[in-house]
Amino acid sequence: MLVTLMKAKLHRATVTQADLDYEGSIAIDRDLLDASGILPHEQVDVLNITTGARFTTYAIEAPRGSKVIGVNGAAARLVQKGDKVIVVTYGMLPSEEARNYAPTVVLLDEGNEIKKAA
Numbered sequence: 001m002l003v004t005l006m007k008a009k010l011h012r013a014t015v016t017q018a019d020l021d022y023e024g025s026i027a028i029d030r031d032l033l034d035a036s037g038i039l040p041h042e043q044v045d046v047l048n049i050t051t052g053a054r055f056t057t058y059a060i061e062a063p064r065g066s067k068v069i070g071v072n073g074a075a076a077r078l079v080q081k082g083d084k085v086i087v088v089t090y091g092m093l094p095s096e097e098a099r100n101y102a103p104t105v106v107l108l109d110e111g112n113e114i115k116k117a118a
Contacts, residue, residue, distance in 0.1 A: 007091040008036040008104040010069075012049065014112055015083045017070040024073030026057050026087065030064035035117050036106045038089050045090075046071070050083040059087075067112040 010032055017027075026046060028038065038044065040061045047054050055075050062068035069087075071079045079085065093101055107116040 001095050002092040003095050003098045004090050004092050005098055005101055006103040007089040008038055009089070009106070010036055010038070010087040011105060011107045013069045013085050013087060013108050014110060015071060015079045015081055015085055016068050016112070017081060018076035018079050019070060019072045020074075020076040022072035022076075024057060024075070025060045026075070027060050027062040027068050027070035027072065028087065029062050029066050029068050029112065032069075032106065032108075032112065032114070033059065033061060035104075035114055036087075036089075037104050038087070042089055045088045046075070046079075047086040047088065048079055048083055049085060050080075051078070053078040069112060 038059050042059050044059050045056050057075050109115050
């Protein structure tokens with residue numbers, strides 16, 4: 001049997017921009033993608049800590065070192081600049097492998113700097 005587990009998350013990221021006119025997605029600084037293991041075009045859930053809103057979209061790469069967390073398209077209605085969000089990805093593993101699996105968790109500070117990654 002396969003089980004769905006958290007693959008990775010960016011915890012307490014700060015939204016730096018919301019662009020209603022862009023076609024969709026969430027732009028994430030390449031450094032943060034690398035640290036978390038989230039891939040460009042990978043499906044992500046975004047959990048808005050500030051408002052409680054939740055939505056699914058896909059990640060796109062923002063410039064390395066930019067600290068950008070930019071929500072685009074229709075989802076931009078669900079966030080505001082400065083909101084705190086959690087960005088989560090999931091994967092499926094056989095239950096035997098899942099027992100010993102550990103996801104990647106990247107904790108961020110107010111400026112989207114990595115405080116801790118494990």
